Amino acid sequence: MSIKHGLLALLDQGPRYGYQLRAEFESRTGSTWPLNVGQVYTTLGRLDRDGLAQPDGEDDEGHVFYRITDAGRRELHAWFDEPVSRADRPRDELAIKLAMAVTVPGVDVVAVVQHQRAHTLRMLQDYTRLKMRAADDDLAWQLVLENLVFQAEAEIRWLDHCEARIARRDLTAPAPAPLPAVSDGAPAVRGGRTRKGRR
Amino acid sequence: MSIKHGLLALLDQGPRYGYQLRAEFESRTGSTWPLNVGQVYTTLGRLDRDGLAQPDGEDDEGHVFYRITDAGRRELHAWFDEPVSRADRPRDELAIKLAMAVTVPGVDVVAVVQHQRAHTLRMLQDYTRLKMRAADDDLAWQLVLENLVFQAEAEIRWLDHCEARIARRDLTAPAPAPLPAVSDGAPAVRGGRTRKGRR
DNA sequence: CGACACATGTAACACGTTACATGATTTG
DNA sequence: CAAATCATGTAACGTGTTACATGTGTCG
Numbered sequence: 001m002s003i004k005h006g007l008l009a010l011l012d013q014g015p016r017y018g019y020q021l022r023a024e025f026e027s028r029t030g031s032t033w034p035l036n037v038g039q040v041y042t043t044l045g046r047l048d049r050d051g052l053a054q055p056d057g058e059d060d061e062g063h064v065f066y067r068i069t070d071a072g073r074r075e076l077h078a079w080f081d082e083p084v085s086r087a088d089r090p091r092d093e094l095a096i097k098l099a100m101a102v103t104v105p106g107v108d109v110v111a112v113v114q115h116q117r118a119h120t121l122r123m124l125q126d127y128t129r130l131k132m133r134a135a136d137d138d139l140a141w142q143l144v145l146e147n148l149v150f151q152a153e154a155e156i157r158w159l160d161h162c163e164a165r166i167a168r169r170d171l172t173a174p175a176p177a178p179l180p181a182v183s184d185g186a187p188a189v190r191g192g193r194t195r196k197g198r199r
Numbered sequence: 200m201s202i203k204h205g206l207l208a209l210l211d212q213g214p215r216y217g218y219q220l221r222a223e224f225e226s227r228t229g230s231t232w233p234l235n236v237g238q239v240y241t242t243l244g245r246l247d248r249d250g251l252a253q254p255d256g257e258d259d260e261g262h263v264f265y266r267i268t269d270a271g272r273r274e275l276h277a278w279f280d281e282p283v284s285r286a287d288r289p290r291d292e293l294a295i296k297l298a299m300a301v302t303v304p305g306v307d308v309v310a311v312v313q314h315q316r317a318h319t320l321r322m323l324q325d326y327t328r329l330k331m332r333a334a335d336d337d338l339a340w341q342l343v344l345e346n347l348v349f350q351a352e353a354e355i356r357w358l359d360h361c362e363a364r365i366a367r368r369d370l371t372a373p374a375p376a377p378l379p380a381v382s383d384g385a386p387a388v389r390g391g392r393t394r395k396g397r398r
Numbered sequence: 399c400g401a402c403a404c405a406t407g408t409a410a411c412a413c414g415t416t417a418c419a420t421g422a423t424t425t426g
Numbered sequence: 427c428a429a430a431t432c433a434t435g436t437a438a439c440g441t442g443t444t445a446c447a448t449g450t451g452t453c454g
Contacts, residue, residue, distance in 0.1 A: 002292040009299035019405050028298045033290045083318035084293045091232045093201040093283045095346040099227045099339040100208035119282035140298040147294040154353035218433050
């Protein structure tokens with residue numbers, strides 16, 4: 001969805017061709033999210049199919065241009081108007097991982113948290129290093145980078161918070177006793193009614 | 200990827216059947232990320248195909264159980280061991296939206312930022328309200344909720360930051376002059392070499 | 399000439415979402 | 427009985443990722 005609308009936004013500034021769109025997209029996100037060229041062409045195909053953009057002929061150099069349609073402009077401005085809601089966002093893998101880690105016995109949650117923390121911290125340093133490379137007038141790239149910085153900082157704060165929480169829990173419920181690694185057997189939870197016939 | 204590993208983590212606690220897996224998955228994420236049942240079955244099929252889990256017969260009530268394999272356990276612990284990197288994460292739609300909004304003329308960026316801010320603030324309030332509903336001993340759900348809170352707070356801070364940045368830019372480069380909404384025509388950017396033959 | 403960037407496309411595959419089909423059991 | 431819940435699955439569709447095929451122009 002982001003690519004589709006991103007390309008529409010670029011096309012709104014005038015006809016573009018595939019390779020050019022990819023370059024402009026990446027320049028705005030500072031190649032933070034590299035975009036496969038193939039995807040640009042398939043997305044352009046879909047935009048055409050959905051009536052949001054149209055092929056607009058080739059220039060003297062053979063570049064295949066696309067032009068945004070009126071429907072495309074409506075779609076684009078609808079995108080700008082409505083906020084991104086949580087429902088639009090994919091499940092956060094890290095959150096799920098920790099939710100599972102604190103549940104499954106035999107997992108060293110604290111180690112998981114600390115590995116992740118170290119990794120995120122390294123990424124944070126990369127971002128601040130990248131920020132020096134970004135041109136002063138390149139607002140788009142700067143905002144994207146700062147977004148990553150803010151998110152990474154929040155993640156680190158959350159991880160610290162998790163560690164404290166887990167420590168607190170492990171104090172209350174003491175020795176988890178290092179089991180023989182795997183507990184297989186009868187399921188602990190089994191709510192449900194009877195059922196027999198199927199299909 | 201999160202679902203696959205999430206189910207593996209649940210299966211690591213003993214054999215489960217589809218419907219049960221969905222219930223346990225959602226209880227851990229506090230139904231923050233509702234999981235379609237159908238997806239559980241297709242994912243179980245893929246786990247089977249990839250040798251990470253196996254059907255383990257039916258019980259007297261007709262429930263089709265699955266069991267994690269050794270390969271599945273290795274995969275699961277590899278997942279816990281390696282941190283989720285930025286490359287694993289999908290592109291942030293909001294970041295892309297703002298990067299585009301500050302670039303495309305004729306878009307009221309400040310309005311976009313403020314709408315999003317209001318929306319995220321509402322979500323933040325929902326989360327804190329939900330947090331009161333979470334049981335004291337349900338650490339997994341609490342951590343997930345707090346993750347959402349931390350992320351939302353970071354987003355709001357970033358949005359405020361964006362607004363300040365944009366205001367600063369609009370001072371330097373003054374009246375953007377409300378153009379007739381759309382600028383169509385010759386592309387402004389056109390780097391590239393000549394090319395003629397294709398296919 | 400050979401490597402590389404430019405440029406357009408296709409095919410295969412993985413994953414997620416929604417909707418649908420089917421049937422049993424429980425509860426009001 | 428009717429509606430809701432439990433339970434298992436399939437089909438269709440959208441999107442994203444990777445790899446491949448193909449060819450031109452530039453530069454060392």
